[in-house]
Amino acid sequence: MTQPSQADIFAALTAQAQAPLRRDSPSTSPYSAFLNPLNDLLTTTSTSLKVGSKQVNTRRIYCPREGCGSWILSEGVGEWVTVDGPVLPTDPSSPFPPSPALPSGTPLWHISSSPFAFDNIGFSKPDLSTALPPHTPGLQSNSQVKWLICAECDLGPLGWSYEGGKEAWLAVERVKYGEIKKV
Numbered sequence: 001m002t003q004p005s006q007a008d009i010f011a012a013l014t015a016q017a018q019a020p021l022r023r024d025s026p027s028t029s030p031y032s033a034f035l036n037p038l039n040d041l042l043t044t045t046s047t048s049l050k051v052g053s054k055q056v057n058t059r060r061i062y063c064p065r066e067g068c069g070s071w072i073l074s075e076g077v078g079e080w081v082t083v084d085g086p087v088l089p090t091d092p093s094s095p096f097p098p099s100p101a102l103p104s105g106t107p108l109w110h111i112s113s114s115p116f117a118f119d120n121i122g123f124s125k126p127d128l129s130t131a132l133p134p135h136t137p138g139l140q141s142n143s144q145v146k147w148l149i150c151a152e153c154d155l156g157p158l159g160w161s162y163e164g165g166k167e168a169w170l171a172v173e174r175v176k177y178g179e180i181k182k183v
Contacts, residue, residue, distance in 0.1 A: 026062060026071075028064075029177050030173075030177075034177075056076045057077065057080070058180055059177040059178050060177070061170065063120075064155070064176045068155065069176075072118060072119060073119060079110045080107060080108075081137065083135050083136070084105055084135040086106050087133060088159070088174070095155070107172045110167065110169055114166045115166065121148050121150070122149040122151040122154065123148060123161060124156070124157075126145065132160075136160075137167075137169055140162075144163040146163055147159075158171060158175055
């Protein structure tokens with residue numbers, strides 16, 4: 001039996017690296033598919049002796065890129081919060097539209113436990129060039145933002161965290177949502 005040559009191995013690796021992502025993505029829905037997210041089974045109330053009542057995600061959260069669909073966050077990990085205005089930067093070349101202006105504020109998923117609460121997320125290096133708006137959650141005068149990206153395909157920013165911090169925030173409109181598990 002003959003072994004492939006080194007040139008054959010490099011050619012196969014190059015072809016694999018240049019191929020588009022091919023995976024059976026889970027059935028997901030964008031945020032816009034939910035008319036009223038608080039009433040359309042996107043959240044549920046979870047009561048805890050330590051934190052009281054809070055709205056948490058009832059669906060798995062996935063990367064929104066077609067062909068990726070990487071699982072980012074499990075059910076019950078993100079808490080529904082709102083802030084006064086948009087936080088994430090907008091860029092004309094970005095695949096994300098500007099954040100919607102909602103009367104109740106900009107909705108976010110707050111992950112308070114640790115970076116290990118995520119199933120598959122990447123963090124950028126600290127971004128020293130971006131000044132976040134004053135209404136940004138967790139912002140302190142010396143905070144250095146780290147953008148959250150899909151760990152599989154590098155799509156982002158999907159949210160942010162701070163260097164040395166344990167909290168993170170995901171923009172609800174920049175991710176997709178899986179089906180509710182049948183119990």
